Amino acid sequence: MELKTLSVRIVLECTMKSSLLLSLCALVTVSQQSPTRDTCECELSNAQPFPYDKLNTTQKSVADCNNNVSPQKTLDLESLLLGLERRLPQLEEDMSELEQDDDGGVYGVLALHVIENELTEIRLLMERLNVTTATHRQQAQITTQQISAIRAELQQLEAYDTLQVVKRDQTNQRLKRDLDQCRNRQPIAPSTLPPYGACPHGRFQNVSGPRIFTAGEYPGSFKYGAWGQDPKPEKGKEDWYWYVPLTSSNRFAHYVRQYSTLSSLVVGISVPGNVMIHASNPTTNTVQGPNVVMYAGALYYNCYNVDSVCRFNLTSRTVTTLQLPKGTRFNSKSNFCSLDECFPFTDLDLATDESGVWVIYTTNQDHGNLVLSRVEHGPEGLQLGQTWRTSLFKQATTNTFMACGVLYATRSVSKETEEIFYSYDTATGQEKFNVGIFFQKMLPNIYSLNYSPVDQMLHSYADANMVSYKVVFEY
Template identity: 80%
Template sequence: MKPTLLLSLCALVTLSLQSRSPESCECELSSTQPFPHDKLNTSEKNVEDCNNNVSPQKALELETLLLGLERRLPQLEADISELERDDDGQLYGVLALYVIQNELTEIRLLMEKLNTTMTMHRQQARDTAEQISAIRAELQELETYDTLQVVKRDQTNQRLKRDLDQCRKGQDPIAPPTLPPHGSCPHGRFQNVSGPRIFTPGEYPGSFKYGAWGRDPKPVAGKENWHWYVPLVSSNRFAHYVRLYSTLSSLVVGVSVPGNVIIHASNPATNTVQGPNVVMYAGALYYNCYNLDAVCRFNLTSKTVTNVPLPKGTRFNSKGNFCNLEECFPFTDLDLATDESGVWVVYTTTQDHGNLVLSRVEEGTEGLQLGQTWYTSVYKQAVTNTFMVCGVLYATRSISKDTEEIFYSYDTATGQEKFNIGIYFKKLFPNIYSLNYSPVDQMLHSYAEANMVSYKVVFV
């Protein structure tokens, strides 16, 4: 074997040739620069820790506290003005002062929590910046071991690919997704969803995985700012009361001044709420009646319940649920929805082969009744949630644990279906168990694994 051939084979190592005879030689190999696997493992762990420390939930925590303070201060000012105007110097004045004193205490506690959170976030930002700087230095050092320049070539390829994609988009722009026309919607055309705007675990952090919350699109006079909350308190299936909050800030900080309105003393029982898809409209709660293929209406003022049965063959008792690729959401057979015009119910029947069916729920002279019904061609178990905006039904599906897509619409005015809506929004938790639109503030209120999250609907 020739020495020149051995030299070419051992080009990346140190060679030491010792010839014993013209026909043989020995080659001693020694690594000149061993790769530091321990440093690579440390860098990967540091990156993972950095990702865990910086999360949307922590950023939204500060935003939620600021919103709570913003809503509380005008309320305090209004209460003080009312005291100055109506103070009789006796019982009323004393009670009003107690209310104001409690509000001041709550505001002080909120400000203390806000200051603590801001201090913690500043320190976390400094620590994260230092950690990112250290990780960058470690990665630059590790690149020196890339003697074949694999990383540099991969970076060059990625840059060229990005430039090529931009060039193609410039020559052949992609048309925006087709969306429903303006129609009679007073806000314009539904274009996008932004946010999350509000995120709060509410009064019972970590409790009641399933539930719903929102605002009344047609509130009783004097209750325009009220918010409602219905947690499924029994087996993630039943609820027997609705909890009311006088303002959004009260809900965020977990202070229910009106308290609970009991539907039924026991749970489950007649008129019990079944499933998380609940809405409120005109001072009444609409929901799936316990163990029935029917919609119940609970009047919060008179404490009376009326109901309307759904068509024969309607799937109920967890036989026609919303689903994602990994699981179905129990007892989501009936999805109640509200928009600018009233209340709707989304369900499925055996005769419609599991496709979504949409009906209006109306309060007639003879009580609760079903109005006009529409039939779609989208399979219910391929959908994770539905909601209504200006008479248009929208359906969502889960793209990943972080992303939800509004992919489908059905316009009740034209009967037109679209499967290419393509509106994506960010999830803070993998599963959204209820989703409803509020025309009062154009917000989407979602309940996601014991947390209340809202998004802003964008119109053009």
């Protein structure tokens, strides 16, 4: 017989009988034979089976691309660039100071040593930046080739879409996009919620560093303390740093030590020196605990032996106080805690950000959960502003800080690692327990932690050492 098609026809010839006998079916190959009245024909195409192995390979290639191109790698490069951005102006400033130095060479050798260290850090950063850039360039080329191969494989696999599922899905996606564009042309009422934390820098994304690690002027002498910059400094004091060591039983302090530059802080040359809060220690106005901040030329801290916030004006040398709500826990009744110990007299935590001063504390009514309040300074003195209540238990955290109106809390993962695990957005009331930002600790315990909006740095005090980290924002 002359075959006219490559198809295989399965012909089931069934002999019709009047009795209940089983049908006898035969498989035969036929050509252009016309079916008889008692013949049933079914035609099967010689279809190629779907290549599942190719689909699995494509899925694995996509997963590899996602792993190779991650936001973390971009942040690593950005962190290095931010490090150079910070160090180059500081080097230029130190060089200018050295050139204008008129002290007869007393501090010349020391200044040269500082500049030498800064140049070494810049050189190491440049080397890391070059290696990282080369690696990213190579990875970009490899990823481009992988994407091209994946696109070709997907186009081949689309040929097996006999039911037009993919094409219909693509059509639906286009229709949905057009519908969204049509809807967006209609007037839509603006959202009543303010932006996330009202932060001009965008979302908090990472912490890089450490950038500064120094024992300062008194290596190993004061285990507890705090340091940082004034977010709203007086004119001429924009580059100044402050330092408050706890001088008695890791509990009290009665003076603020000032440094005119970061270099003088690192090498331990205090100019203009100490500003005394009170001649004796402790007194009613003594600093209690390490959670201290500076804002607009005034020091904010937990007043000695009371549940109040003190504000010490460094210019007028006067102290004003703010009584916290009844039931506020103080005198080591609700401390920050690490994996191994709790930090004494850390009941009240003062914090600063772009908008001002905050106090983080706990009360009996809130069963030890964190409470956050604004600290307002008006004509009548200190006042307690708006208050937010959280569901975070105080002793489950090692520290807190504020950035762009958002409260962040940390916990100790190990002696080497700290995690920013919690956030509370005062603008939206949104509470998160899965922030998941990790950073390296230089020493096991961080006793104070505060954000500086001046240069977007986190200043921490850890076992008599001052450490700073760069906060990486979205923009």
